[in-house]
Amino acid sequence: MVDQTDSTAAKPDRMEVSDTRPQRSRVDTGTLGKAIAVLDIVASADEPMRFTDILALSSQPRGTLHRQLSNLVEEGLLSLGRDHSYSVGIRLLKFAAKAWAGNQFRAIAEPHLRALHDLTGETVHLGVLRGSEVIYLDKVESRQAVRMYSQIGNASPVYCTGVGKAAMSALPDAELRDLVSTIRFKRFTDSTLTTQDALIAEIAEIRDSGNAYDREEHEPGIRCVAAPIYSSDRSFVGGVSVTGPAYRITAEALESWAGLVRDTAGSIMDDMGARLGPRT
Amino acid sequence: MVDQTDSTAAKPDRMEVSDTRPQRSRVDTGTLGKAIAVLDIVASADEPMRFTDILALSSQPRGTLHRQLSNLVEEGLLSLGRDHSYSVGIRLLKFAAKAWAGNQFRAIAEPHLRALHDLTGETVHLGVLRGSEVIYLDKVESRQAVRMYSQIGNASPVYCTGVGKAAMSALPDAELRDLVSTIRFKRFTDSTLTTQDALIAEIAEIRDSGNAYDREEHEPGIRCVAAPIYSSDRSFVGGVSVTGPAYRITAEALESWAGLVRDTAGSIMDDMGARLGPRT
DNA sequence: AATTGAGTTCCAAATAACGGAACATCAATT
Protein backbone atom coordinates (compact mmCIF):
# COMPACT_ATOMS: atom_id res chain seq x y z
CA MET A 1 0.00 0.00 0.00
CA VAL A 2 1.12 3.52 -0.69
CA ASP A 3 2.08 5.71 2.17
CA GLN A 4 -0.65 8.01 3.31
CA THR A 5 1.51 10.24 5.45
CA ASP A 6 1.76 12.80 2.71
CA SER A 7 -0.31 15.66 4.04
CA THR A 8 -0.62 17.36 0.69
CA ALA A 9 -2.06 14.30 -1.03
CA ALA A 10 -5.72 14.88 -1.65
CA LYS A 11 -6.86 11.29 -2.02
CA PRO A 12 -10.60 11.45 -2.68
CA ASP A 13 -11.43 8.05 -1.30
CA ARG A 14 -9.75 4.75 -1.00
CA MET A 15 -8.87 2.97 -4.19
CA GLU A 16 -8.89 -0.72 -3.72
CA VAL A 17 -11.99 -1.70 -5.56
CA SER A 18 -11.46 -3.46 -8.91
CA ASP A 19 -9.11 -0.80 -10.03
CA THR A 20 -8.55 -0.53 -13.75
CA ARG A 21 -6.48 2.61 -13.53
CA PRO A 22 -2.78 2.66 -14.25
CA GLN A 23 -0.94 1.38 -11.23
CA ARG A 24 1.16 4.21 -10.06
CA SER A 25 3.29 2.35 -7.55
CA ARG A 26 3.49 -1.25 -8.54
CA VAL A 27 2.97 -3.49 -5.54
CA ASP A 28 5.12 -6.57 -5.39
CA THR A 29 3.31 -9.70 -6.39
CA GLY A 30 6.18 -12.06 -5.74
CA THR A 31 6.60 -15.25 -7.62
CA LEU A 32 3.24 -14.97 -9.32
CA GLY A 33 4.08 -11.58 -10.71
CA LYS A 34 7.31 -12.82 -12.19
CA ALA A 35 5.60 -15.75 -13.80
CA ILE A 36 2.87 -13.57 -15.27
CA ALA A 37 5.50 -11.16 -16.52
CA VAL A 38 7.00 -14.04 -18.47
CA LEU A 39 3.57 -14.97 -19.75
CA ASP A 40 3.06 -11.40 -20.82
CA ILE A 41 6.30 -11.39 -22.77
CA VAL A 42 5.11 -14.36 -24.76
CA ALA A 43 1.62 -12.93 -25.15
CA SER A 44 2.94 -9.63 -26.42
CA ALA A 45 5.05 -11.17 -29.15
CA ASP A 46 3.72 -11.49 -32.65
CA GLU A 47 4.85 -15.02 -33.09
CA PRO A 48 5.94 -17.95 -30.94
CA MET A 49 9.18 -17.29 -29.08
CA ARG A 50 12.10 -19.57 -28.43
CA PHE A 51 13.76 -19.92 -25.07
CA THR A 52 16.60 -17.60 -25.95
CA ASP A 53 14.29 -14.90 -27.24
CA ILE A 54 12.44 -14.85 -23.98
CA LEU A 55 15.66 -14.96 -22.03
CA ALA A 56 16.80 -11.79 -23.75
CA LEU A 57 13.65 -9.94 -22.71
CA SER A 58 13.16 -11.33 -19.25
CA SER A 59 16.30 -10.31 -17.38
CA GLN A 60 16.26 -13.52 -15.42
CA PRO A 61 18.93 -16.18 -15.14
CA ARG A 62 18.65 -19.15 -17.45
CA GLY A 63 17.80 -21.67 -14.79
CA THR A 64 15.13 -19.51 -13.23
CA LEU A 65 13.49 -18.65 -16.51
CA HIS A 66 13.50 -22.24 -17.53
CA ARG A 67 11.67 -23.29 -14.41
CA GLN A 68 9.17 -20.49 -14.77
CA LEU A 69 8.44 -21.49 -18.34
CA SER A 70 8.15 -25.13 -17.37
CA ASN A 71 5.66 -24.27 -14.67
CA LEU A 72 3.63 -22.12 -17.02
CA VAL A 73 3.56 -24.92 -19.55
CA GLU A 74 2.64 -27.47 -16.91
CA GLU A 75 -0.25 -25.26 -15.86
CA GLY A 76 -1.46 -24.89 -19.42
CA LEU A 77 -0.90 -21.15 -19.52
CA LEU A 78 1.78 -21.60 -22.12
CA SER A 79 2.22 -24.31 -24.67
CA LEU A 80 5.53 -25.61 -25.85
CA GLY A 81 5.76 -26.51 -29.51
CA ARG A 82 7.76 -29.35 -30.88
CA ASP A 83 10.30 -26.84 -32.18
CA HIS A 84 10.76 -25.47 -28.66
CA SER A 85 8.72 -22.40 -29.34
CA TYR A 86 6.41 -21.08 -26.67
CA SER A 87 2.95 -19.72 -27.32
CA VAL A 88 -0.01 -18.82 -25.16
CA GLY A 89 -1.92 -21.83 -23.90
CA ILE A 90 -5.53 -22.67 -24.51
CA ARG A 91 -6.30 -22.98 -20.84
CA LEU A 92 -6.49 -19.21 -20.86
CA LEU A 93 -9.45 -19.49 -23.21
CA LYS A 94 -11.42 -21.17 -20.49
CA PHE A 95 -10.58 -18.51 -17.98
CA ALA A 96 -11.33 -15.75 -20.45
CA ALA A 97 -14.68 -17.23 -21.39
CA LYS A 98 -15.63 -16.92 -17.72
CA ALA A 99 -14.19 -13.46 -17.42
CA TRP A 100 -16.27 -12.36 -20.34
CA ALA A 101 -19.51 -14.10 -19.48
CA GLY A 102 -19.31 -13.00 -15.87
CA ASN A 103 -18.40 -9.42 -16.52
CA GLN A 104 -21.15 -7.25 -15.07
CA PHE A 105 -20.25 -4.19 -17.03
CA ARG A 106 -20.41 -6.04 -20.31
CA ALA A 107 -23.71 -7.68 -19.40
CA ILE A 108 -25.25 -4.37 -18.44
CA ALA A 109 -24.00 -2.67 -21.58
CA GLU A 110 -25.02 -5.34 -24.05
CA PRO A 111 -28.60 -4.28 -24.81
CA HIS A 112 -27.51 -0.68 -25.15
CA LEU A 113 -24.84 -1.64 -27.64
CA ARG A 114 -27.42 -3.47 -29.70
CA ALA A 115 -29.71 -0.49 -29.63
CA LEU A 116 -26.93 1.79 -30.77
CA HIS A 117 -26.07 -0.58 -33.56
CA ASP A 118 -29.69 -0.71 -34.68
CA LEU A 119 -29.79 3.07 -34.86
CA THR A 120 -26.52 3.56 -36.71
CA GLY A 121 -26.08 0.37 -38.67
CA GLU A 122 -22.36 0.48 -37.96
CA THR A 123 -20.04 -1.47 -35.73
CA VAL A 124 -20.31 -0.72 -32.03
CA HIS A 125 -17.48 -1.34 -29.58
CA LEU A 126 -17.28 -1.47 -25.81
CA GLY A 127 -13.91 -1.19 -24.10
CA VAL A 128 -12.28 -0.56 -20.75
CA LEU A 129 -9.07 1.10 -19.74
CA ARG A 130 -6.48 -1.20 -18.28
CA GLY A 131 -3.11 0.31 -17.54
CA SER A 132 -2.16 2.15 -20.70
CA GLU A 133 -4.20 -0.02 -22.99
CA VAL A 134 -7.81 -0.35 -24.01
CA ILE A 135 -9.21 -3.83 -23.84
CA TYR A 136 -12.28 -4.45 -25.96
CA LEU A 137 -15.02 -6.24 -24.09
CA ASP A 138 -17.66 -6.52 -26.76
CA LYS A 139 -18.66 -5.55 -30.22
CA VAL A 140 -21.82 -5.64 -32.29
CA GLU A 141 -21.68 -5.64 -36.03
CA SER A 142 -24.10 -6.64 -38.73
CA ARG A 143 -22.25 -9.16 -40.76
CA GLN A 144 -20.21 -11.51 -38.68
CA ALA A 145 -17.92 -12.29 -41.53
CA VAL A 146 -14.99 -11.20 -39.47
CA ARG A 147 -13.46 -13.58 -36.97
CA MET A 148 -15.04 -13.57 -33.57
CA TYR A 149 -12.11 -12.74 -31.41
CA SER A 150 -11.05 -10.13 -33.93
CA GLN A 151 -11.65 -7.38 -31.43
CA ILE A 152 -12.84 -8.85 -28.17
CA GLY A 153 -9.94 -9.18 -25.81
CA ASN A 154 -7.69 -7.21 -28.09
CA ALA A 155 -5.53 -4.65 -26.43
CA SER A 156 -5.08 -1.38 -28.32
CA PRO A 157 -3.26 1.84 -27.51
CA VAL A 158 -5.22 4.46 -25.59
CA TYR A 159 -3.97 7.45 -27.50
CA CYS A 160 -5.25 6.61 -30.97
CA THR A 161 -8.57 4.91 -30.38
CA GLY A 162 -11.92 6.52 -29.77
CA VAL A 163 -12.67 4.39 -26.75
CA GLY A 164 -9.19 5.00 -25.37
CA LYS A 165 -9.38 8.76 -25.62
CA ALA A 166 -12.92 8.81 -24.29
CA ALA A 167 -11.84 6.73 -21.30
CA MET A 168 -8.91 9.01 -20.60
CA SER A 169 -11.17 12.03 -20.62
CA ALA A 170 -12.94 10.60 -17.59
CA LEU A 171 -9.79 10.29 -15.53
CA PRO A 172 -8.93 12.78 -12.79
CA ASP A 173 -6.16 15.16 -13.83
CA ALA A 174 -3.44 13.59 -11.72
CA GLU A 175 -4.08 10.13 -13.06
CA LEU A 176 -4.41 11.39 -16.59
CA ARG A 177 -1.01 13.03 -16.37
CA ASP A 178 0.53 9.92 -14.88
CA LEU A 179 -0.92 7.82 -17.65
CA VAL A 180 0.04 10.13 -20.47
CA SER A 181 3.60 10.32 -19.21
CA THR A 182 3.96 6.56 -19.51
CA ILE A 183 2.76 6.39 -23.11
CA ARG A 184 5.28 5.51 -25.74
CA PHE A 185 3.80 7.05 -28.85
CA LYS A 186 3.96 5.23 -32.10
CA ARG A 187 2.78 6.64 -35.40
CA PHE A 188 0.23 4.39 -37.05
CA THR A 189 -1.09 6.81 -39.65
CA ASP A 190 -0.59 10.42 -40.73
CA SER A 191 -3.20 11.54 -38.23
CA THR A 192 -1.90 9.70 -35.18
CA LEU A 193 -1.25 11.98 -32.24
CA THR A 194 2.35 11.53 -31.27
CA THR A 195 3.01 14.01 -28.49
CA GLN A 196 1.81 14.32 -24.93
CA ASP A 197 0.77 17.92 -25.49
CA ALA A 198 -1.36 17.13 -28.51
CA LEU A 199 -3.04 14.34 -26.61
CA ILE A 200 -3.69 16.43 -23.51
CA ALA A 201 -5.12 19.22 -25.66
CA GLU A 202 -7.43 16.81 -27.42
CA ILE A 203 -8.62 15.34 -24.15
CA ALA A 204 -9.53 18.81 -22.96
CA GLU A 205 -11.76 19.12 -26.02
CA ILE A 206 -13.28 15.73 -25.33
CA ARG A 207 -14.13 16.80 -21.81
CA ASP A 208 -15.93 19.83 -23.21
CA SER A 209 -17.86 18.08 -25.94
CA GLY A 210 -18.36 14.72 -24.29
CA ASN A 211 -17.20 12.90 -27.41
CA ALA A 212 -13.91 11.48 -28.60
CA TYR A 213 -13.09 10.92 -32.25
CA ASP A 214 -10.68 8.63 -34.00
CA ARG A 215 -10.04 10.31 -37.35
CA GLU A 216 -8.12 7.51 -39.02
CA GLU A 217 -5.51 7.76 -36.30
CA HIS A 218 -5.01 4.07 -35.75
CA GLU A 219 -5.93 2.55 -39.05
CA PRO A 220 -6.19 4.35 -42.38
CA GLY A 221 -9.76 4.47 -43.61
CA ILE A 222 -11.32 3.80 -40.21
CA ARG A 223 -13.20 6.50 -38.33
CA CYS A 224 -15.01 6.41 -35.04
CA VAL A 225 -16.88 8.45 -32.49
CA ALA A 226 -16.90 7.49 -28.82
CA ALA A 227 -18.13 8.55 -25.41
CA PRO A 228 -16.79 7.79 -21.94
CA ILE A 229 -18.33 5.47 -19.36
CA TYR A 230 -17.17 5.57 -15.78
CA SER A 231 -18.12 4.74 -12.24
CA SER A 232 -18.79 7.62 -9.91
CA ASP A 233 -15.46 7.20 -8.15
CA ARG A 234 -13.60 6.74 -11.44
CA SER A 235 -12.22 3.43 -10.26
CA PHE A 236 -13.65 2.08 -13.45
CA VAL A 237 -13.23 3.84 -16.77
CA GLY A 238 -14.14 2.80 -20.30
CA GLY A 239 -16.07 3.83 -23.34
CA VAL A 240 -18.45 2.99 -26.14
CA SER A 241 -17.94 3.79 -29.82
CA VAL A 242 -19.38 3.60 -33.30
CA THR A 243 -16.88 2.76 -36.01
CA GLY A 244 -17.10 2.87 -39.76
CA PRO A 245 -15.09 3.06 -42.95
CA ALA A 246 -14.13 6.55 -44.09
CA TYR A 247 -15.47 6.00 -47.60
CA ARG A 248 -18.95 5.46 -46.25
CA ILE A 249 -18.95 7.60 -43.13
CA THR A 250 -18.26 11.28 -43.65
CA ALA A 251 -16.94 13.39 -40.81
CA GLU A 252 -20.40 14.98 -40.65
CA ALA A 253 -22.20 11.65 -40.40
CA LEU A 254 -19.87 10.73 -37.60
CA GLU A 255 -20.67 13.92 -35.73
CA SER A 256 -24.35 13.35 -36.20
CA TRP A 257 -24.00 10.21 -34.10
CA ALA A 258 -22.17 11.93 -31.30
CA GLY A 259 -25.34 12.54 -29.31
CA LEU A 260 -26.52 8.96 -29.74
CA VAL A 261 -23.22 7.63 -28.51
CA ARG A 262 -23.29 9.92 -25.49
CA ASP A 263 -26.84 8.84 -24.75
CA THR A 264 -25.83 5.20 -24.95
CA ALA A 265 -22.96 5.78 -22.57
CA GLY A 266 -25.34 7.61 -20.25
CA SER A 267 -27.87 4.79 -20.29
CA ILE A 268 -25.18 2.27 -19.49
CA MET A 269 -23.98 4.34 -16.58
CA ASP A 270 -27.54 4.70 -15.31
CA ASP A 271 -27.96 0.95 -15.37
CA MET A 272 -24.65 0.45 -13.65
CA GLY A 273 -25.67 2.82 -10.89
CA ALA A 274 -28.99 1.05 -10.49
CA ARG A 275 -27.37 -2.35 -10.26
CA LEU A 276 -24.51 -1.35 -8.07
CA GLY A 277 -26.70 0.45 -5.61
CA PRO A 278 -26.34 3.93 -4.20
CA ARG A 279 -22.83 5.16 -3.95
CA THR A 280 -20.83 8.00 -2.43
CA MET B 1 -6.34 -1.66 -35.33
CA VAL B 2 -3.80 -4.34 -34.94
CA ASP B 3 -4.40 -6.73 -37.74
CA GLN B 4 -3.36 -10.01 -36.31
CA THR B 5 -5.70 -12.05 -38.40
CA ASP B 6 -3.01 -14.40 -39.47
CA SER B 7 0.68 -14.27 -38.87
CA THR B 8 1.18 -17.66 -40.44
CA ALA B 9 3.33 -16.47 -43.28
CA ALA B 10 4.36 -19.79 -44.69
CA LYS B 11 6.23 -20.75 -41.57
CA PRO B 12 6.93 -24.43 -41.77
CA ASP B 13 7.32 -26.54 -38.66
CA ARG B 14 5.85 -24.06 -36.28
CA MET B 15 2.91 -26.15 -35.26
CA GLU B 16 2.46 -26.23 -31.57
CA VAL B 17 2.22 -29.60 -30.03
CA SER B 18 1.02 -28.47 -26.66
CA ASP B 19 0.41 -31.66 -24.80
CA THR B 20 -3.30 -31.78 -24.21
CA ARG B 21 -3.40 -35.23 -22.75
CA PRO B 22 -4.59 -35.82 -19.24
CA GLN B 23 -1.73 -35.25 -16.89
CA ARG B 24 -1.14 -38.60 -15.33
CA SER B 25 1.34 -37.65 -12.64
CA ARG B 26 0.85 -34.03 -11.82
CA VAL B 27 4.19 -32.29 -11.65
CA ASP B 28 4.58 -29.76 -8.90
CA THR B 29 4.29 -26.22 -10.14
CA GLY B 30 5.01 -24.58 -6.81
CA THR B 31 3.65 -21.21 -5.96
CA LEU B 32 2.31 -20.59 -9.43
CA GLY B 33 0.28 -23.77 -9.36
CA LYS B 34 -1.32 -22.85 -6.08
CA ALA B 35 -2.21 -19.41 -7.33
CA ILE B 36 -3.71 -20.77 -10.52
CA ALA B 37 -5.65 -23.31 -8.50
CA VAL B 38 -7.23 -20.43 -6.65
CA LEU B 39 -7.94 -18.70 -9.94
CA ASP B 40 -9.54 -21.90 -11.18
CA ILE B 41 -11.81 -22.06 -8.17
CA VAL B 42 -13.12 -18.62 -8.95
CA ALA B 43 -13.35 -19.35 -12.66
CA SER B 44 -15.28 -22.55 -12.07
CA ALA B 45 -17.92 -20.90 -9.95
CA ASP B 46 -21.15 -19.72 -11.49
CA GLU B 47 -21.12 -16.40 -9.74
CA PRO B 48 -18.65 -14.11 -8.00
CA MET B 49 -17.30 -15.61 -4.77
CA ARG B 50 -16.62 -14.01 -1.44
CA PHE B 51 -13.45 -14.58 0.50
CA THR B 52 -15.03 -17.13 2.80
CA ASP B 53 -16.51 -19.12 -0.06
CA ILE B 54 -13.12 -19.49 -1.64
CA LEU B 55 -11.56 -20.29 1.70
CA ALA B 56 -13.91 -23.22 2.09
CA LEU B 57 -12.87 -24.68 -1.26
CA SER B 58 -9.19 -23.92 -1.20
CA SER B 59 -7.87 -25.82 1.81
CA GLN B 60 -5.41 -23.06 2.53
CA PRO B 61 -5.03 -20.98 5.66
CA ARG B 62 -6.72 -17.64 5.76
CA GLY B 63 -3.59 -15.55 5.63
CA THR B 64 -2.13 -17.48 2.75
CA LEU B 65 -5.29 -17.40 0.70
CA HIS B 66 -5.65 -13.74 1.31
CA ARG B 67 -2.22 -12.99 -0.04
CA GLN B 68 -2.76 -15.22 -3.04
CA LEU B 69 -5.99 -13.46 -3.86
CA SER B 70 -4.38 -10.08 -3.39
CA ASN B 71 -1.61 -10.99 -5.76
CA LEU B 72 -4.06 -12.28 -8.35
CA VAL B 73 -6.05 -9.09 -8.11
CA GLU B 74 -2.93 -6.98 -8.31
CA GLU B 75 -1.96 -8.82 -11.48
CA GLY B 76 -5.37 -8.31 -13.01
CA LEU B 77 -6.17 -11.99 -13.17
CA LEU B 78 -8.95 -11.53 -10.67
CA SER B 79 -11.03 -8.50 -9.99
CA LEU B 80 -12.34 -7.56 -6.59
CA GLY B 81 -15.76 -5.99 -6.57
CA ARG B 82 -16.86 -3.32 -4.21
CA ASP B 83 -18.88 -5.92 -2.31
CA HIS B 84 -15.72 -7.99 -1.74
CA SER B 85 -16.66 -10.52 -4.34
CA TYR B 86 -13.99 -11.93 -6.60
CA SER B 87 -14.47 -12.57 -10.29
CA VAL B 88 -12.19 -13.37 -13.18
CA GLY B 89 -10.24 -10.37 -14.40
CA ILE B 90 -10.29 -8.85 -17.83
CA ARG B 91 -6.56 -9.12 -18.22
CA LEU B 92 -7.21 -12.73 -19.10
CA LEU B 93 -9.13 -11.55 -22.14
CA LYS B 94 -5.98 -10.10 -23.57
CA PHE B 95 -4.07 -13.29 -23.04
CA ALA B 96 -6.86 -15.38 -24.46
CA ALA B 97 -7.17 -13.24 -27.54
CA LYS B 98 -3.54 -14.03 -28.25
CA ALA B 99 -3.96 -17.68 -27.45
CA TRP B 100 -6.78 -17.89 -29.92
CA ALA B 101 -5.32 -15.80 -32.71
CA GLY B 102 -1.97 -17.52 -32.44
CA ASN B 103 -3.28 -21.03 -32.28
CA GLN B 104 -1.96 -22.83 -35.31
CA PHE B 105 -4.40 -25.69 -35.09
CA ARG B 106 -7.33 -23.32 -35.17
CA ALA B 107 -5.87 -21.37 -38.05
CA ILE B 108 -5.28 -24.49 -40.08
CA ALA B 109 -8.74 -25.83 -39.37
CA GLU B 110 -10.66 -22.66 -40.09
CA PRO B 111 -11.22 -22.96 -43.84
CA HIS B 112 -12.22 -26.59 -43.44
CA LEU B 113 -14.78 -25.68 -40.82
CA ARG B 114 -16.26 -23.13 -43.18
CA ALA B 115 -16.42 -25.66 -45.96
CA LEU B 116 -18.17 -28.14 -43.71
CA HIS B 117 -20.62 -25.50 -42.65
CA ASP B 118 -21.36 -24.62 -46.26
CA LEU B 119 -22.10 -28.25 -47.04
CA THR B 120 -24.32 -28.94 -44.05
CA GLY B 121 -25.80 -25.59 -43.21
CA GLU B 122 -25.51 -26.40 -39.54
CA THR B 123 -23.24 -25.26 -36.74
CA VAL B 124 -19.69 -26.57 -36.86
CA HIS B 125 -17.46 -26.83 -33.79
CA LEU B 126 -13.76 -27.36 -33.31
CA GLY B 127 -12.48 -28.49 -29.92
CA VAL B 128 -9.45 -29.94 -28.19
CA LEU B 129 -9.05 -32.26 -25.28
CA ARG B 130 -7.54 -30.68 -22.21
CA GLY B 131 -7.37 -32.85 -19.13
CA SER B 132 -10.85 -34.26 -18.76
CA GLU B 133 -12.54 -31.41 -20.54
CA VAL B 134 -13.14 -30.33 -24.08
CA ILE B 135 -12.31 -26.73 -24.82
CA TYR B 136 -13.98 -25.26 -27.88
CA LEU B 137 -11.58 -23.38 -30.10
CA ASP B 138 -13.89 -22.24 -32.84
CA LYS B 139 -17.34 -22.43 -34.24
CA VAL B 140 -19.02 -21.49 -37.48
CA GLU B 141 -22.71 -20.86 -37.66
CA SER B 142 -24.91 -18.96 -40.03
CA ARG B 143 -26.72 -16.53 -37.89
CA GLN B 144 -24.60 -14.96 -35.27
CA ALA B 145 -27.56 -14.19 -33.09
CA VAL B 146 -25.94 -15.98 -30.21
CA ARG B 147 -23.25 -14.27 -28.15
CA MET B 148 -19.77 -14.60 -29.47
CA TYR B 149 -18.06 -16.28 -26.60
CA SER B 150 -21.04 -18.58 -26.26
CA GLN B 151 -18.94 -21.58 -27.15
CA ILE B 152 -15.39 -20.52 -27.78
CA GLY B 153 -13.34 -21.08 -24.70
CA ASN B 154 -16.14 -22.97 -23.05
CA ALA B 155 -15.12 -26.12 -21.25
CA SER B 156 -17.50 -29.05 -21.55
CA PRO B 157 -17.39 -32.63 -20.26
CA VAL B 158 -15.69 -35.17 -22.52
CA TYR B 159 -18.14 -37.98 -21.97
CA CYS B 160 -21.28 -36.37 -23.32
CA THR B 161 -20.12 -34.26 -26.23
CA GLY B 162 -19.41 -35.36 -29.77
CA VAL B 163 -16.04 -33.68 -29.91
CA GLY B 164 -15.15 -35.09 -26.50
CA LYS B 165 -15.92 -38.65 -27.39
CA ALA B 166 -14.28 -38.35 -30.76
CA ALA B 167 -11.14 -37.00 -29.12
CA MET B 168 -11.09 -39.82 -26.61
CA SER B 169 -11.34 -42.38 -29.36
CA ALA B 170 -7.97 -41.20 -30.62
CA LEU B 171 -6.21 -41.75 -27.31
CA PRO B 172 -3.98 -44.76 -26.75
CA ASP B 173 -5.64 -47.37 -24.53
CA ALA B 174 -3.58 -46.63 -21.45
CA GLU B 175 -4.32 -42.93 -21.54
CA LEU B 176 -7.95 -43.52 -22.34
CA ARG B 177 -8.32 -45.72 -19.27
CA ASP B 178 -6.53 -43.17 -17.11
CA LEU B 179 -8.79 -40.44 -18.34
CA VAL B 180 -12.02 -42.39 -18.03
CA SER B 181 -11.17 -43.39 -14.48
CA THR B 182 -10.94 -39.76 -13.46
CA ILE B 183 -14.33 -38.78 -14.87
CA ARG B 184 -17.03 -37.91 -12.42
CA PHE B 185 -20.16 -38.66 -14.40
CA LYS B 186 -23.12 -36.35 -14.13
CA ARG B 187 -26.45 -36.99 -15.79
CA PHE B 188 -27.46 -34.10 -18.01
CA THR B 189 -30.27 -35.79 -19.93
CA ASP B 190 -31.93 -39.20 -20.16
CA SER B 191 -29.37 -40.27 -22.74
CA THR B 192 -26.23 -39.21 -20.91
CA LEU B 193 -23.75 -42.02 -20.48
CA THR B 194 -23.08 -42.36 -16.79
CA THR B 195 -20.80 -45.35 -16.40
CA GLN B 196 -17.23 -46.02 -17.37
CA ASP B 197 -18.22 -49.26 -19.07
CA ALA B 198 -20.84 -47.65 -21.23
CA LEU B 199 -18.38 -44.97 -22.25
CA ILE B 200 -15.59 -47.40 -23.03
CA ALA B 201 -17.98 -49.51 -25.08
CA GLU B 202 -19.12 -46.51 -27.06
CA ILE B 203 -15.56 -45.41 -27.70
CA ALA B 204 -14.83 -48.84 -29.13
CA GLU B 205 -17.65 -48.26 -31.60
CA ILE B 206 -16.32 -44.82 -32.43
CA ARG B 207 -12.95 -46.32 -33.20
CA ASP B 208 -14.59 -48.74 -35.60
CA SER B 209 -16.81 -46.27 -37.38
CA GLY B 210 -14.63 -43.19 -37.17
CA ASN B 211 -17.54 -41.09 -35.91
CA ALA B 212 -18.83 -40.06 -32.53
CA TYR B 213 -22.42 -39.02 -31.88
CA ASP B 214 -24.02 -36.91 -29.24
CA ARG B 215 -27.62 -38.08 -29.16
CA GLU B 216 -29.03 -35.40 -26.88
CA GLU B 217 -26.67 -36.53 -24.17
CA HIS B 218 -25.57 -33.13 -23.02
CA GLU B 219 -28.51 -30.94 -23.87
CA PRO B 220 -32.04 -32.06 -24.66
CA GLY B 221 -32.92 -31.40 -28.28
CA ILE B 222 -29.32 -31.07 -29.43
CA ARG B 223 -27.71 -33.70 -31.63
CA CYS B 224 -24.28 -33.85 -33.14
CA VAL B 225 -21.88 -35.97 -35.17
CA ALA B 226 -18.15 -35.64 -34.75
CA ALA B 227 -14.81 -37.04 -35.90
CA PRO B 228 -11.42 -37.11 -34.19
CA ILE B 229 -8.39 -35.02 -35.10
CA TYR B 230 -5.00 -35.93 -33.73
CA SER B 231 -1.30 -35.55 -34.27
CA SER B 232 0.60 -38.64 -35.30
CA ASP B 233 2.06 -39.09 -31.84
CA ARG B 234 -1.29 -38.41 -30.18
CA SER B 235 0.23 -35.64 -28.13
CA PHE B 236 -2.53 -33.52 -29.51
CA VAL B 237 -6.10 -34.72 -29.63
CA GLY B 238 -9.32 -32.95 -30.59
CA GLY B 239 -12.28 -33.14 -32.88
CA VAL B 240 -14.66 -31.46 -35.27
CA SER B 241 -18.44 -31.70 -35.18
CA VAL B 242 -21.69 -30.71 -36.81
CA THR B 243 -24.48 -29.85 -34.40
CA GLY B 244 -28.17 -29.30 -34.92
CA PRO B 245 -31.53 -29.27 -33.21
CA ALA B 246 -33.28 -32.62 -32.97
CA TYR B 247 -36.53 -31.30 -34.42
CA ARG B 248 -34.78 -30.43 -37.65
CA ILE B 249 -32.03 -33.01 -37.82
CA THR B 250 -33.16 -36.61 -37.85
CA ALA B 251 -30.84 -39.37 -36.74
CA GLU B 252 -30.55 -40.35 -40.40
CA ALA B 253 -29.61 -36.87 -41.55
CA LEU B 254 -26.96 -36.83 -38.88
CA GLU B 255 -25.53 -40.12 -40.10
CA SER B 256 -25.52 -38.87 -43.66
CA TRP B 257 -23.02 -36.23 -42.57
CA ALA B 258 -20.72 -38.69 -40.89
CA GLY B 259 -18.54 -39.09 -43.95
CA LEU B 260 -18.29 -35.35 -44.51
CA VAL B 261 -17.21 -34.79 -40.94
CA ARG B 262 -14.60 -37.52 -41.21
CA ASP B 263 -13.34 -36.00 -44.44
CA THR B 264 -13.08 -32.59 -42.82
CA ALA B 265 -11.11 -34.05 -39.92
CA GLY B 266 -8.90 -35.81 -42.43
CA SER B 267 -8.24 -32.65 -44.42
CA ILE B 268 -7.32 -30.77 -41.27
CA MET B 269 -4.90 -33.51 -40.27
CA ASP B 270 -3.39 -33.48 -43.75
CA ASP B 271 -2.81 -29.76 -43.48
CA MET B 272 -1.33 -30.17 -40.06
CA GLY B 273 1.00 -32.81 -41.37
CA ALA B 274 2.01 -30.64 -44.30
CA ARG B 275 2.85 -27.79 -41.98
CA LEU B 276 4.65 -30.02 -39.56
CA GLY B 277 6.72 -31.64 -42.21
CA PRO B 278 7.67 -35.30 -42.19
CA ARG B 279 7.28 -36.81 -38.80
CA THR B 280 8.18 -39.93 -36.88
C1' DA C 1 -22.19 -2.40 24.97
C1' DA C 2 -21.26 -6.87 23.72
C1' DT C 3 -21.22 -10.35 20.19
C1' DT C 4 -20.63 -12.28 15.87
C1' DG C 5 -18.82 -12.67 11.29
C1' DA C 6 -15.93 -11.17 7.75
C1' DG C 7 -11.78 -9.46 6.14
C1' DT C 8 -6.93 -7.99 7.00
C1' DT C 9 -2.23 -7.77 8.97
C1' DC C 10 1.86 -9.68 11.37
C1' DC C 11 6.09 -12.42 11.94
C1' DA C 12 9.08 -16.60 13.19
C1' DA C 13 9.49 -21.06 11.05
C1' DA C 14 9.28 -23.83 7.04
C1' DT C 15 9.69 -24.08 2.35
C1' DA C 16 10.42 -22.83 -2.26
C1' DA C 17 12.84 -20.01 -5.55
C1' DC C 18 17.21 -18.51 -7.12
C1' DG C 19 21.15 -18.69 -10.11
C1' DG C 20 25.76 -20.16 -11.39
C1' DA C 21 27.77 -23.81 -13.51
C1' DA C 22 27.89 -28.36 -15.39
C1' DC C 23 25.52 -31.30 -18.58
C1' DA C 24 22.89 -32.76 -22.74
C1' DT C 25 21.26 -32.31 -27.35
C1' DC C 26 21.14 -31.03 -31.95
C1' DA C 27 22.63 -28.83 -36.46
C1' DA C 28 25.91 -27.19 -39.09
C1' DT C 29 30.62 -27.49 -40.51
C1' DT C 30 35.16 -29.51 -41.33
Added chain:
DNA sequence: AATTGATGTTCCGTTATTTGGAACTCAATT
Protein backbone atom coordinates in the same frame (compact mmCIF):
# COMPACT_ATOMS: atom_id res chain seq x y z
C1' DA D 1 32.89 -39.21 -38.45
C1' DA D 2 34.52 -35.72 -35.57
C1' DT D 3 34.37 -30.86 -34.13
C1' DT D 4 32.20 -26.83 -33.03
C1' DG D 5 28.76 -23.72 -31.51
C1' DA D 6 24.26 -22.70 -30.24
C1' DT D 7 20.48 -24.01 -27.63
C1' DG D 8 18.02 -26.12 -24.13
C1' DT D 9 18.02 -28.74 -19.50
C1' DT D 10 19.36 -30.26 -14.90
C1' DC D 11 21.68 -29.89 -10.44
C1' DC D 12 22.20 -28.21 -5.73
C1' DG D 13 23.95 -25.09 -1.97
C1' DT D 14 22.48 -20.50 -0.87
C1' DT D 15 19.10 -17.13 -0.32
C1' DA D 16 14.66 -15.12 -0.14
C1' DT D 17 9.77 -16.07 -0.17
C1' DT D 18 5.81 -18.31 1.26
C1' DT D 19 3.49 -20.19 4.99
C1' DG D 20 -0.01 -20.33 8.64
C1' DG D 21 -1.42 -19.50 13.33
C1' DA D 22 -2.89 -15.83 15.91
C1' DA D 23 -4.03 -11.27 16.84
C1' DC D 24 -6.36 -7.35 15.02
C1' DT D 25 -9.89 -4.17 12.71
C1' DC D 26 -14.28 -3.03 11.17
C1' DA D 27 -19.27 -3.39 10.47
C1' DA D 28 -23.45 -5.33 11.34
C1' DT D 29 -26.41 -7.45 14.78
C1' DT D 30 -28.35 -8.63 19.37
